[in-house]
Amino acid sequence: xxxxxxxxxxxxxxxxxxxxxxxxxxxxxxxxxxxxxxxxxxxxxxxxxxxxxxxxxxxxxxxxxxxxxxxxxxxxxxxxxxxxxxxxxxxxxxxxxxxxxxxxxxxxxxxxxxxxxxxxxxxxxxxxxxxxxxxxxxxxxxxxxxxxxxxxxxxxxxxxxxxxxxxxxxxxxxxxxxxxxxxxxxxxxxxxxxxxxxxxxxxxxxxxxxxxxxxxxxxxxxxxxxxxxxxxxxxxxxxxxxxxxxxxxxxxxxxxxxxxxxxxxx
Amino acid sequence: xxxxxxxxxxxxxxxxxxxxxxxxxxxxxxxxxxxxxxxxxxxxxxxxxxxxxxxxxxxxxxxxxxxxxxxxxxxxxxxxxxxxxxxxxxxxxxxxxxxxxxxxxxxxxxxxxxxxxxxxxxxxxxxxxxxxxxxxxxxxxxxxxxxxxxxxxxxxxxxxxxxxxxxxxxxxxxxxxxxxxxxxxxxxxxxxxxxxxxxxxxxxxxxxxxxxxxxxxxxxxxxxxxxxxxxxxxxxxxxxxxxxxxxxxxxxxxxxxxxxxxxxxxxxxxxxxxxxxxxxxxxxxxxxxxxxxxxxxxxxxxxxxxxxxxxxxxxxxxxxxxxxxxxxxxxxxxxxxxxxxxxxxxxxxxxxxxxx
Amino acid sequence: xxxxxxxxxxxxxxxxxxxxxxxxxxxxxxxxxxxxxxxxxxxxxxxxxxxxxxxxxxxxxxxxxxxxxxxxxxxxxxxxxxxxxxxxxxxxxxxxxxxxxxxxxxxxxxxxxxxxxxxxxxxxxxxxxxxxxxxxxxxxxxxxxxxxxxxxxxxxxxxxxxxxxxxxxxxxxxxxxxxxxxxxxxxxxxxxxxxxxxxxxxxxxxxxxxxxxxxxxxxxxxxxxxxxxxxxxxxxxxxxxxxxxxxxxxxxxxxxxxxxxxxxxxxxxxxxxxxxxxxxxxxxxxxxx
Numbered sequence: 001x002x003x004x005x006x007x008x009x010x011x012x013x014x015x016x017x018x019x020x021x022x023x024x025x026x027x028x029x030x031x032x033x034x035x036x037x038x039x040x041x042x043x044x045x046x047x048x049x050x051x052x053x054x055x056x057x058x059x060x061x062x063x064x065x066x067x068x069x070x071x072x073x074x075x076x077x078x079x080x081x082x083x084x085x086x087x088x089x090x091x092x093x094x095x096x097x098x099x100x101x102x103x104x105x106x107x108x109x110x111x112x113x114x115x116x117x118x119x120x121x122x123x124x125x126x127x128x129x130x131x132x133x134x135x136x137x138x139x140x141x142x143x144x145x146x147x148x149x150x151x152x153x154x155x156x157x158x159x160x161x162x163x164x165x166x167x168x169x170x171x172x173x174x175x176x177x178x179x180x181x182x183x184x185x186x187x188x189x190x191x192x193x194x195x196x197x198x199x200x201x202x203x204x205x206x207x208x209x210x211x212x213x214x215x216x217x218x219x220x221x222x223x224x225x226x227x228x229x230x231x232x233x234x235x236x237x238x239x240x241x242x243x244x245x246x247x248x249x250x251x252x253x254x255x256x257x258x259x260x261x262x263x264x265x266x
Numbered sequence: 267x268x269x270x271x272x273x274x275x276x277x278x279x280x281x282x283x284x285x286x287x288x289x290x291x292x293x294x295x296x297x298x299x300x301x302x303x304x305x306x307x308x309x310x311x312x313x314x315x316x317x318x319x320x321x322x323x324x325x326x327x328x329x330x331x332x333x334x335x336x337x338x339x340x341x342x343x344x345x346x347x348x349x350x351x352x353x354x355x356x357x358x359x360x361x362x363x364x365x366x367x368x369x370x371x372x373x374x375x376x377x378x379x380x381x382x383x384x385x386x387x388x389x390x391x392x393x394x395x396x397x398x399x400x401x402x403x404x405x406x407x408x409x410x411x412x413x414x415x416x417x418x419x420x421x422x423x424x425x426x427x428x429x430x431x432x433x434x435x436x437x438x439x440x441x442x443x444x445x446x447x448x449x450x451x452x453x454x455x456x457x458x459x460x461x462x463x464x465x466x467x468x469x470x471x472x473x474x475x476x477x478x479x480x481x482x483x484x485x486x487x488x489x490x491x492x493x494x495x496x497x498x499x500x501x502x503x504x505x506x507x508x509x510x511x512x513x514x515x516x517x518x519x520x521x522x523x524x525x526x527x528x529x530x531x532x533x534x535x536x537x538x539x540x541x542x543x544x545x546x547x548x549x550x551x552x553x554x555x556x557x558x559x560x561x562x563x564x565x566x567x568x569x570x571x572x573x574x575x576x577x578x579x580x581x582x583x584x585x586x587x588x589x590x591x592x593x594x595x596x597x598x599x600x601x602x603x604x605x606x607x608x609x610x611x612x613x614x615x616x617x618x619x620x621x622x
Numbered sequence: 623x624x625x626x627x628x629x630x631x632x633x634x635x636x637x638x639x640x641x642x643x644x645x646x647x648x649x650x651x652x653x654x655x656x657x658x659x660x661x662x663x664x665x666x667x668x669x670x671x672x673x674x675x676x677x678x679x680x681x682x683x684x685x686x687x688x689x690x691x692x693x694x695x696x697x698x699x700x701x702x703x704x705x706x707x708x709x710x711x712x713x714x715x716x717x718x719x720x721x722x723x724x725x726x727x728x729x730x731x732x733x734x735x736x737x738x739x740x741x742x743x744x745x746x747x748x749x750x751x752x753x754x755x756x757x758x759x760x761x762x763x764x765x766x767x768x769x770x771x772x773x774x775x776x777x778x779x780x781x782x783x784x785x786x787x788x789x790x791x792x793x794x795x796x797x798x799x800x801x802x803x804x805x806x807x808x809x810x811x812x813x814x815x816x817x818x819x820x821x822x823x824x825x826x827x828x829x830x831x832x833x834x835x836x837x838x839x840x841x842x843x844x845x846x847x848x849x850x851x852x853x854x855x856x857x858x859x860x861x862x863x864x865x866x867x868x869x870x871x872x873x874x875x876x877x878x879x880x881x882x883x884x885x886x887x888x889x890x891x892x893x894x895x896x897x898x899x900x901x902x903x904x905x906x907x908x909x910x911x
Contacts, residue, residue: 022745086636109847120651159351168368203849236741
């Protein structure tokens with residue numbers, strides 16, 4: 001393994017500082033003892049963390065986000081797994097077009113999706129509903145789940161399925177007892193990535209969410225637009241902490257770069 | 267009637283004909299090898315019998331009943347795949363028990379049969395181990411046990427030993443043969459290794475370019491190859507140009523500076539001057555002293571290969587390969603002028619204009 | 623190998639639910655949005671479902687919109703450039719690290735992609751503030767500047783913050799491309815007498831180039847359609863395409879006009895992405911395969 005020279009390492013250090021600075025400062029300011037934004041130097045206080053308890057709209061928004069992310073990622077998987085099997089296993093006309101269609105939300109700006117959904121839901125009477133929100137999130141996170149499930153399916157040794165068939169297993173049994181256990185790591189990581197993407201989604205959700213179905217990122221965004229105060233830093237610090245734990249777990253189990261590039265294991 | 271009958275089995279992929287009008291009759295309990303180079307259609311034939319590839323035309327009958335119209339899951343065949351295809355998330359015992367679960371065999375009987383199958387392949391101790399913790403040879407045995415435990419009517423083996431190293435492969439060949447004799451299952455093996463085919467089989471089906479070149483017992487195919495392809499694929503052989511000449515006491519075959527009488531088995535329909543392909547196996551050639559029935563040459567190289575010596579001899583007919591047993595007798599050195607002799611009946615003759 | 627036994631219908635049955643979902647919930651809404659952009663709007667009568675080119679004329683000819691789109695393009699280009707200059711070398715540095723350090727830093731650099739963009743942008747808002755911002759405080763405290771540099775509500779600030787948000791995509795893309803580079807090619811070059819710099823320039827860079835280009839396309843597309851970061855850092859006065867559409871939709875309530883902006887953004891980006899991809903694939907076909 002070749003070493004990096006001093007210049008390279010200096011650049012790298014500056015880069016890492018650049019990446020971590022905003023995140024670090026948010027966490028740092030969250031501990032400020034004062035009633036306004038300031039960097040705590042002498043005193044560190046938990047007052048702004050405790051203050052979260054007095055703002056039920058943020059706590060409700062948090063649970064909304066969790067419920068929404070859970071529902072949409074599970075449903076996205078339910079659509080993705082059979083579709084990924086079809087795309088990875090069978091050669092049929094329209095396969096490429098279908099793949100492009102399912103991955104298209106990655107290419108459509110979330111602003112456009114938000115507007116389109118808002119218009120659509122208003123016309124069909126789902127505007128402001130949780131169902132509408134779930135549907136919109138399924139669309140946004142599905143490509144992430146699908147890419148990973150497809151990678152897992154393509155990487156699987158097919159002869160194992162043939163072996164099961166030759167031993168008398170029906171198609172459903174082959175899927176349940178052989179295919180699914182073998183693609184499960186890919187399916188689960190697809191689900192995790194979908195969950196995180198849904199939890200963080202703000203641009204599209206800003207159009208589709210209503211006061212009753214507010215998600216945490218949107219609530220934070222709207223709050224920041226009016227004023228920036230330590231409350232939102234403490235909430236952000238909590239979000240960062242939770243995400244960091246997730247991140248570490250994912251990296252240990254799967255490898256973050258593989259997860260994000262959609263290439264799946266090996 | 268025969269146990270397994272393939273009639274006119276054909277597979278075309280667009281313009282390419284992978285298997286061309288294959289006919290074969292297999293008796294119950296026989297061990298048959300489909301032997302040939304890659305692309306000869308042997309694996310495709312196996313896949314059609316197994317049901318993973320649809321035949322373009324032809325029939326396959328098993329015990330008198332049509333097999334091709336039956337779904338793969340219901341054909342009741344035991345298959346050992348080239349990659350073994352063990353279920354990585356199941357232990358050896360669970361792998362073996364899978365087929366019995368599909369047959370809805372009750373638990374007690376199932377466990378007993380799994381134990382018997384693992385004992386048959388000598389892996390009782392590894393029943394609870396996962397495939398990734400097993401060596402290639404062990405995985406292969408689990409795959410065999412899994413295929414045999416369901417008491418299949420036919421056992422299909424798709425190059426099962428090709429992933430093993432040479433020594434292990436030889437051991438497994440012997441074991442495989444013993445197991446098959448013990449259990450008595452009709453077996454079809456696909457391989458490109460001619461020595462493997464000859465070791466294991468009751469009969470060999472030599473295939474080339476989708477067609478069957480010869481179906482015969484190993485010894486028969488080796489000694490009396492039906493075509494130049496079979497002659498060169500099974501073992502080594504020397505090919506020389508010869509001519510039919512007429513001498514006072516009968517027709518003779520002239521090869522280089524030597525001539526041989528025409529053996530009883532050669533057809534007499536050739537005329538004088540007929541050009542011939544003459545083939546002789548290297549182990550049938552010996553170093554002789556006289557000019558009768560011998561061909562002159564010079565030893566270019568000799569290589570020691572354990573139980574035999576391999577000679578390359580330059581002659582007027584081109585380079586010849588000679589194999590002599592390492593039995594301690596005196597053998598020529600590099601550069602020696604020698605005369606190569608062989609019995610007339612060990613020569614294969616073929617008219618040059620015939621299709622090869 | 624495919625089971626020719628199964629009917630040709632099976633893949634369609636498996637992909638069917640997802641297909642119906644997408645047709646109903648992606649294609650239909652997009653078409654509706656397209657149609658909406660042709661409608662009329664007035665504060666008194668709301669949205670009139672007629673067919674007019676009014677909104678499109680306005681969006682394409684009005685200098686206000688030109689300014690907005692020019693700014694969007696400008697910001698996107700600067701961000702893409704910054705990400706290339708910062709992200710590509712970083713990916714290379716990472717690829718030369720020992721495995722355990724590499725793992726740690728990949729986590730540190732790619733991890734922020736999974737942290738809410740609102741939290742990250744908030745951090746920049748804290749760093750950027752006029753008197754209270756950390757950067758200015760530090761610079762003034764060190765005596766390097768007299769008065770605070772304005773970052774908030776400026777294009778520069780938006781570019782810096784967006785670069786931070788999007789550079790992990792560039793690192794990821796170049797990193798993935800570098801993974802495929804056979805280390806032995808670098809050794810081969812050196813054994814033939816090439817200096818470290820020449821090896822970099824003539825062996826590594828050409829192989830990393832596809833990753834840089836696909837990273838650039840991703841970053842450009844995301845920067846041009848960015849919403850939260852320009853909204854927070856740029857504020858209400860400094861609009862880009864996304865915040866413009868948001869404004870029309872949720873403030874002015876002129877949905878047809880907002881729809882026109884959104885559709886234009888979509889068409890412009892799709893054309894750019896598809897065009898760039900074609901260009902890249904044609905020139906670097908052999909590297910991609």
